[in-house]
Amino acid sequence: MNTGPAHHDTVPVAPQDSRIIQRDHHSISRKDITPSALKVLYRLQEAGFDAYIVGGGVRDLLLNLHPKDFDVATNASPEEVHRLFRNSRMIGRRFKIVHVQFGREIIEVATFRAHHAEQEEQGSDHSRQAANGMLLRDNVYGTLEEDVERRDFTINALYYTTKDFCIYDYHGGISDLNNRVVRIIGEPEARYREDPVRMLRAVRFAGKLGFDIEPVTAAPIHQLAPLLAAVSNARLFDEVLKLLSSGHGLPTWKLMWQYGLIAPMLPDTWQSLQGDDEQTVQNRMMIELALANTDKRIAEGRPVTPAFLYAVLLWAPLLEELSYLQDEERMPLIPAMHEAAQRIMDRQVKHIAIPRRISSIMREIWELQFRLPRRQGKRPDQLMEHPRFRASYDFLRLREESGEDLNGLGIWWERYQEQTDDSRRSMIQDLKENYSEPPRSKRRRRPRKRTPSNE
Template identity: 55%
Template sequence: MTDDSDAALTIIPRDAHNVSRRDISPNALRVLYRLREAGFGAYLVGGAVRDLLIGGHPKDFDVATNATPEQIRGLFRNCRLIGRRFRLAHVVFGREIIEVATFRANQVEEDGVEAHEVEAVLRDNVFGSIDDDAVRRDFTANALYYSIEDFSIRDYVGGFADVQARVLKLIGDPERRYREDPVRMLRAVRLSAKLGFTIDAATAEPIPRLAPLLREAAPARLFEECLKLFLSGHGVQSFLGMESHGLLDVMFPEAAAALRSNRSGALRRMVLKGLADTDARVAADEPVSPAFLFALLLWPAYCRSLARLQADGVHQPEAQQRAADRVTLHEMDVIALPRRFSLPMQEIWLLQPRFAQRQRRRVFRLLAHPRFRAAFDFLVLRLTASDEHAADVEFWREVQQHPEAAVSSAEAAPGLDEAGAPRRRRRRRRASGGTGE
C-alpha cells in the first residue's frame, strides 16, 4: 500500500526517553533477548511503548521482528501460531501471552486499483521491513519501536513528538485511512479518551462526514469496539467523544434521537452518571456487566418507544415488551448484541415497574428474581433523571435489609391499590408519554 507518509527514521537514544526495562514485562524481555541472540531484529512496539512514554502501566506487550512465524516458533517451545490471513506467534508464559508479529507491508496490485479498494483482501498478507511496518499502522503514537539492542526508540512517522504533545494523529491521509477501515474512527475516540490525547484537527475533521461508513463494518466487530469504549474505565469520555464527533448517531441512532428530544437533559444525566459509576467500578477492579451497560445506553430509546406505544393506546405490559423488542432488534442492525446480554438487558427494563409493588407475594418473588440486583441498581440510577422513584428505592433498600419488617410495615400502611402498589396522586399526563424520565 502506498502512503502519503514517507518513513524517515529518527532514533531517540536511551538518555532522551523514559522507557525503562524495569517497567517491561520480564517475559517480553525474554522474547526480545532470545530473538536478538538468534540474529533477528527485536522491538517492543505499539501501545506498550506509547503508554510507557506517558508514565502508564501497559498490560499487554507486543513484539515486532524480521523473523518469520516459523522461525519464531523454532526459537520458543512455548509458541503457537495463530491466524490464517496473517500468521502471528503467541509465546505463552502461563497466563501471559507475548504476541510476536513479523514486520508487515501492504501491496498494491499493478493494474492501478486503489489500495483502499483492495485493502480488505490484501491486508496483512505481505511481510516487509520495519519501515513498511511503521507506515501501515494507524496512529503515529502506535508506530514507535523500542530496540532491545541499544534501548533506543525508533520513530519513522513523528510519533515520538506527537506522544510528547499528547496528540493523536493518523498516519497518511485521514479520509483514505478511514475508508480503508471505518472502525478507526471509533479507535480514535477510544484512544483519545483513554490517553487524554487531543485528536489532531486533520484526523478529526472527516469523522462526522464518514461516520455512516461504520454501517459497513461487521456488527460483531462493532460490539467488541463498544465493550472497549465503555468497559475499559473511560466510558464517560468515550461517550462525550462519540457525541461530539457524530458517531453516537450511527452506533446508537434511536438512543441519540431520544437524547436530543429530551429537553430537560434528564436522560443524558442518567447515562453519564451510569457511565461514571462503571468507570469507578473498573478503576476499583470490580466486575462490570455488558447487559447493564447496554440497558443504560439504550434506555433513552426504550423510554421513547414505550411512550409512543402508550400514546397509541397500547396496554402498558404489552407496550413494555414491544418497546423492548423493537429497540433491541433495531440496535442489532448496527451492533451484534448477543442474546446472553440482550435478554438480561430487557429484563432490567421490564422489572422496573414491579418496584412499585408492595404486596407480600410479589415483593418476595421480585426479591428472588435472578436479575433483581441489577434491576434495583438501575432503579437507583434512575434517580439521577427523576426523584419520582425515591420512595420505591427507600422501600427496596429496607426490604433487602429487613424483608419481613419492611413488607409488614407496607401492608399496614393505608393507600395500597389492588396490586399492592402505593396509590399516587393522579397527574396530568405529559404529551411526551409519561415515562417518568
C-alpha cells in the same frame, strides 16, 4: 483542551532530532516489561529475527502508566512465529497475527506490514481493498520502516527492542506525547477509509489519555463517520467495549458525540438524544451518569458488566417502542415490554452484535423495572432473590438520579434492604391498598421508519 490522568509534563527523552533514542535518553527499562513479553523478544532474536515491543506498551511506559498488555512486531512470518512457540495459535484472516499464551497473559505478535497497493495491482491474494477504500485483507509483509508507515497514530508508532535498548521513533510520536495530541500517520481520509475503526481509536486514545485530536486528523471524522456502518457488527461490539468500559467512558462518549460517531453504531440511541426538551435532557443525563459510575467502579477495581451499560444505552429507545405498542397497538404492559425489547434488539444487532448472554441480562434488568413497583405481599422478598436484583436496583436509582419521578421508589427499596423482617412487613403494610404505582413516563415518539412485516 481535554484533561486526563496525571502524567509527566514531558516524556523523559532526548531532543527529537533523531529517530533512534538511545537507552540513556529514555525512561523504559526491561523491569517494566512483563517476563512473558521479554521471553517472546528473546526467543525471536535468538532465532535470528528482529523483534520489538510496539504501540501502546511503549506509549504507556513513557507516560508513566501501566500497560494493560504488550504487543510485539517482528520480521518473522506468522508461520515462523507459530513454529517457535508451542503455546501459540494463529488467528485472523484479514490481518493474520499470532497469540502466544502464558497462563492468562497473551502476547500478540504481528509481522511487519508493507504497503498493500503494489501487491493488489499485481493481483496478490495477500491484499485486497474495497472500492470505498476499506482494506479487506492485509497480509503483505515488509520491513520495520514500511511497518511504521502502516501504523495508525504517531503515538502508537514507537518501537522498543532489547537488542540495543533503543526506542525507534520515525514519525515524531514522542513529540506528540509531549504535546498531548493524537495525530494520524498519512493522509487522514485515506487512512480512515482503509479502516473506519481508526476514527473510534482516535477518540478512544484522546479520551483515555486526556489528549486533543490534532486538527487535520480530526477534520474528516464527522463526514466519514457513516463508514462505520460497513464495519462488521462483531468487531464493533469489541470496539464499543474498549471505548466505554475501559475506565474513561464518559470523556470518550463526549468525544463520540462531538464527532458524530454514535449514530452509525447506536442509531436508536442517537435518535432518542436529539433535541433539548426535558425528556431528552434526562436521557442524556442517564447515560452520562452510568458512564461516570462505570469509570468510578473500574478505578476502584470493582467489576462492571457490559449488559448494564447497554441496558442504559437502549433504555430510552425501549420506552419509546413500548409507548408505541401500548398506545397504537393496545398491547398490555408486560407483553408490550417483551415485544419492544425484541424489536430494539433486532434493530441494534444489525449494527453491534450484542451476544445473547449479554442481551438476556439486559432484558432481565428492563423487565425488573416494571416489577419493582409491585411490592405487595411476598413480592419484595421474591424480587430480592432474583439474580439481577442488584443490577436492577442500581438501574432504578440511576433513573431517579437522572431526574425521573418514581415517587421515591428507589429510596423505598434502599430502606427495605436494610430492614429486619418485621420492619419489612411494616413497610409493605404502610403502602396500603390505595398505593398508586409510579406514573407512566410520557415518551415523545419520534418519526419512525416502519418496515413491512414481510421484510
